[in-house]
Amino acid sequence: MAAFSTIAAPAAWIIQLVAARTTNRTRVLAAFLAVAVGWAARRIYKSVLPPRSLRHLPYAPALAYLRSNLRGDGFLNWKPALLDLTREDAMRKGVIKSMDETPDVFLMWLVGTWFVHLANPDDAKLLYTQHELFEKAVISDGLGFSPMFFGRNVFSVPTPEWKHHRKVVNPAFRRGWDTSFFGEPARNLIAELDAASSAGKTIDPADWMQRMTLDGLTLAAFGTSLDAIRHPNGDMVATYNAILKSLSNFRELLHPWYEQSAAGKRVKRDILRFNQFLFDLIDNKTAQLKAQGRLGQANAEDNDNDRRDLLEMMIQAAEGSDFTREDLRSNMAIFFLAGHDTTANELSFAIYLMGLHKDVQNKARAEVIQIMGKDAARRAATCDAADMVYPTSEQERAFTYLNFVIKETMRLYPSVAKLPRRKTSAPVTLSNGVKLPAGVPVTVDTYALQRDKAVYGPDADEFKPDRWASTVGKDGAVPMHPPAHNYSWAPFGGGQRICIGQQFSLVEQRVVLAMLLLRYEWDVVGNANALKGVPDMIPSDVTLHSKGIEVQLRRRSA
The missing domain is CATH 4.10.860 (DNA Excision Repair, Uvrb; Chain A)
Structure with a gap:
């Protein structure tokens, strides 16, 4: 005391x-x-x-988290430090024998709440596959104006309500994705990168990939792009970015009078404007489908299904059901975040890692040239950006080593570093015998899980795409689902509530990286932390956003 x-x-x-x-x-x-x-x-x-019932678990002091947060430390600084403090406590409690080990279960503090972190494959599998035992916490329980922006959507609602949402949402994602959704915006991206390259300027991949994936998402979601690549300060682009910045600023959200402050009132106005933008898109698309006599054709065969946009398919699936206009809006809002932000982060880290590891970059490029053809490679090196070749659906599915690169990038730098909060709905016994009472906040610590030396060996913190070579199936496919690895690799989550945008993200990553490999060679330069393998990060407890990475691009010769 x-x-x-x-x-x-x-x-x-x-x-x-x-x-x-x-x-x-x-x-x-x-x-x-x-x-x-x-x-x-x-x-x-x-x-x-920590609560008395959980105090026997290893944990780092809450004040250590507060100090890191107040200093504005990036994730790659504070997370390893807190994990080391947790390991020290685990050794004192006899849970582990070495600082090279990570305890299977531990506690971490966030904004007044202690969360149970699961960092072993067996418990991760339990949580993902027993979703009714580990119920999702609704985003509307969050701070600030999150409820107004996200509403109740397929990503966050409890299981009974989720079943209602997935009937409309899932069919729109259970389909192929035409590579033009990503190849066309990537041409605009390459035009801008060509200008930077010819002027000898470095780029920060995080900024460009955010803009690229926002354009890819809006083209696939609405059939029209926001054109953030060429117009980063456009009205809705700027409004959306301002909302994201505000909703992720924990220090601002913790202010007791935030909602009445000038900053709070400003973000509220932005959210109302953006929500109206989504409602207008929904109403216009509904009117268009009605005029074409296509509102009730959700199950009709379509020879060009891969080119249909998400909103069209969702409106058709919702016709005649009790899925409301607000349900459509709230799901489109979460798609904006999950559909572009996470993929942008993975693309940024893949570019960064291939810039540090030129052997990996060269090997990935050789595969792309081998699959897309030498003629395509020559054309890609010399043509105007508007004519830049991009992979067909058959070609992007044929990449093997590029999938290794993507998979290894997502292992080391999962966009969502921990699963958004779940809560035990009944008492649970974990794989090591630890008992959790009902009502305990629980998460899968994806970052710790995917760097576990007990699973990945002493080189778990190293970037080695070839570690996945042994996982290739007899059909040549690279498995990208958690059960293939007993849930030791699960950046998209798992179970029935696995990220529904998984294939969308993977196709986009393969298309954009293949185009960049055909067009450029690149190196990481400048930023000292990035050159040492620890890039600066925007402070966040959930998502990994790099900042300040400098990449020097050079156009390839034919």
């Missing part, structure tokens, strides 16, 4: 001070204030100490 005594000391001091110097009336007031201070101190103390 020493820590509580330290926190509560001001209350006792106030009582002593006012007792000596004030009137009886003021003493009553001061006593009330002292009680309030003591109550607040106790609440703070309880919020930074």
Whole structure:
């Protein structure tokens, strides 16, 4: 109780001070204030100490997390440091024997809540496959204006409601993706990168990949692109980016009067404008389908199904059901985030890692040339950006080594570093015998899981795409689903509620990386941290966003 005594000391001091110097009336007031201070101190103390039922698990002190957050440390700085503190506690408790080990189960603190982190494949599998036992927490339970933006969607709602959403949403994703959705925006990207390359300028891949994937998403989702590549400050592009920046700023959200502040009122206006933009898209698309007599044709055969946009397919699937206009809007809002932001991060890290590891870059390029043909490679090196060749669906599915690169990138730098919060709906016994009571917040620590040396060996922190060579199936396919690896690789989650945009993301990554490999060679330069393999990161507890990476592009010769 020493820590509580330290926190509560001001209350006792106030009582002593006012007792000596004030009137009886003021003493009553001061006593009330002292009680309030003591109550607040106790609440703070309880919020930074794990619940008694979980205190036997290893954990890093909450104050260590707070210090990192207040300093604005990037993920690759604070996460390994907190994991080391957790390992030290695990060794004191006899859970592990070496600092090279990661405990299967541990606690981490976030904004007053202690989360159970699962970092072993067996427990990850349990959580992903028993989704009714580990129920999702609704995004509307979050801070600030998250509920207004995300609403209730297929990603976040509890299982009974999720079954309602997936009837409309899943069919729109269970299809192929025409590579033109990504190849056409990538041509605009290459035009901009050509200009940077010819001027000798470096690029930050994070910025360009965010813009590229936003254009790819809006083209695939609505049939029209926001053209963020050429117009990064366009009205809706700027509005959307401002919303994301505000919703991910934990220090701002923790301000007790945030929603009444100028910043809070500004983001509320932005969200209302963006929501209206989505409603207008929904209404216009619905009117278009109605005019064409196609509203009730969700199950009709379509020879060009891979080219149909998501919104069209969802509106058709929702026709005649109780899936509302707001349901459509909230699902489109989450697709904006999940459909471009995460893929952009993976593309950025793949470019970064191939810039550091030129042997990997050269090997990936050789495969792309071998599959797409030497004529395509010659054309890609010399043609105008508007004529840049991109892989066909058959070609992008044929890449093997490029899939190794993507898979290894997603292992080391999963866009979503931990699974968004679940909660136990009943008591659970984990693989090592640890018992969790009902109502405990739980997450899969994807970052720790996918760097576990017990699974990946002593080189678990190293970028080695060839480690996946042994996983290739007899048909030549590279398995990209968690059961193939007993859930030791699960950047998209797993089970029935696996990320529905998985194939969308993988196709986009293969198309864009293949085009860049055909057009350029590149190196990582400049930023000292990036050159040492620890790029700077935007502070976040959930998603990994690099910043300040400098890449020097050079056009390839024919």
